[in-house]
Amino acid sequence: MTxxxxxxxxxxPALDGLRAIAALMVVMFxxxxxxxxxxxxxxxxxxxxxxxxxxxxxLALREEEQPGRISFVNFYLRRLFRIVPVYLVVLLAMAVHFxxxxxxxxxxxxxxxxxLTFMNEFSTYGIFTISWTLGIEQKFYLVWxxxxxxxxxxxxxxxxxxxxxxxxxxxxxxTLSRDLYIHYIPILIGCLLAxxxxxxxxxxxxxxxxxxxxxxxxxxxxxxxxxxxxxxxNAFGGVRVIPWYALCVALVLPxxxxxxxxxxxxxxxxxxxxxxxSYSLYLVQVLAGAAVxxxxxxxxxxxxxxxxxxxxxxxxxxxxxxxxxxxxxxxxLVEQPCIKxxxxxxxxxxxxxxxxxxxxxxxxxxxxxxxTQVPHQRSAAETAEPNVASAPQR
Numbered sequence: 318m319t320x321x322x323x324x325x326x327x328x329x330p331a332l333d334g335l336r337a338i339a340a341l342m343v344v345m346f347x348x349x350x351x352x353x354x355x356x357x358x359x360x361x362x363x364x365x366x367x368x369x370x371x372x373x374x375x376l377a378l379r380e381e382e383q384p385g386r387i388s389f390v391n392f393y394l395r396r397l398f399r400i401v402p403v404y405l406v407v408l409l410a411m412a413v414h415f416x417x418x419x420x421x422x423x424x425x426x427x428x429x430x431x432x433l434t435f436m437n438e439f440s441t442y443g444i445f446t447i448s449w450t451l452g453i454e455q456k457f458y459l460v461w462x463x464x465x466x467x468x469x470x471x472x473x474x475x476x477x478x479x480x481x482x483x484x485x486x487x488x489x490x491x492t493l494s495r496d497l498y499i500h501y502i503p504i505l506i507g508c509l510l511a512x513x514x515x516x517x518x519x520x521x522x523x524x525x526x527x528x529x530x531x532x533x534x535x536x537x538x539x540x541x542x543x544x545x546x547x548x549x550x551n552a553f554g555g556v557r558v559i560p561w562y563a564l565c566v567a568l569v570l571p572x573x574x575x576x577x578x579x580x581x582x583x584x585x586x587x588x589x590x591x592x593x594x595s596y597s598l599y600l601v602q603v604l605a606g607a608a609v610x611x612x613x614x615x616x617x618x619x620x621x622x623x624x625x626x627x628x629x630x631x632x633x634x635x636x637x638x639x640x641x642x643x644x645x646x647x648x649x650l651v652e653q654p655c656i657k658x659x660x661x662x663x664x665x666x667x668x669x670x671x672x673x674x675x676x677x678x679x680x681x682x683x684x685x686x687x688x689t690q691v692p693h694q695r696s697a698a699e700t701a702e703p704n705v706a707s708a709p710q711r
Contacts, residue, residue, distance in 0.1 A: 532572020
């Protein structure tokens with residue numbers, strides 16, 4: 318793949334497939350019990366983190382090229398309409414379902430104050446602790462644009478230096494304070510990959526990874542890493558393994574942007590369908606688990622049996638199916654309408670800004686650091702962004 322081919326991409330379909338696999342890994346790990354421990358499915362969350370960092374930063378970098386500075390308001394509006402509406406709907410459903418007898422809403426074992434303020438990762442005993450990733454990502458989305466883009470267009474080396482410095486700071490903070498800080502490293506590794514890919518000199522570094530043979534070899538190697546992850550966690554500790562695992566994910570991603578067998582496999586309609594709904598799928602898995610147990614109970618009453626659905630393949634598969642059905646409803650009724658509303662608001666703000674700029678004298682030179690200006694169009698990150706998701710499991 319050449320640099321121009323990468324910049325011409327308006328969609329990364331294989332990343333939807335990767336997100337689908339990551340989401341299913343998490344569900345199977347949570348509800349499959351010992352039958353799925355070998356998969357280390359909790360690592361799916363770090364796949365999501367790397368993807369989020371890559372896509373969010375790609376969006377910001379491509380937007381930055383248009384006026385020479387990203388709109389922080391537009392950035393936060395996109396995040397708001399992408400993440401919050403469906404999250405609040407699921408949170409409300411959780412509060413109603415798990416309410417104590419006689420109460421309309423429940424506080425989810427004392428976790429509600431954390432969930433309403435996106436301090437999810439600090440809720441240890443709440444029923445909705447799988448949402449801890451939203452606390453991590455929301456804080457990252459709040460700070461990252463201000464750190465990496467507040468100064469406008471800055472040189473590749475300086476931006477790489479800032480990102481590497483943040484990775485080092487997160488590692489030190491995790492060592493000296495709380496392990497939670499280690500989860501920022503996978504997101505920053507995704508950001509680092511996006512920064513490299515965006516600039517011609519940086520893309521030259523990762524271009525060998527897009528070769529079909531190299532990309533295929535790395536994908537097969539990553540499968541081996543995934544299968545060996547449980548042993549690595551036991552040997553070195555899960556926290557220590559996280560940055561290295563995230564680096565492996567980042568090494569595989571360039572090959573999934575080019576024409577490799579892995580790209581073809583992950584771009585199938587089924588995986589794309591699941592990947593587009595992966596955010597809602599992950600959010601509703603607790604409710605889906607409760608629904609499956611309810612269905613079993615109803616079935617026992619109707620059939621007069623005493624069947625018990627324990628952890629295992631059957632339970633995990635049923636929960637995955639019910640989660641996908643619920644996710645599809647949320648995707649159609651909540652996610653997509655809210656994302657479209659957010660885009661309309663952003664487009665309206667952009668049109669107002671462009672109309673206002675039309676009354677000003679046009680600059681004679683492009684801002685420092687900008688290349689050839691092109692008419693605004695939706696970037697690959699913008700079209701892919703609605704699929705940016707989180708995933709549970711600490």
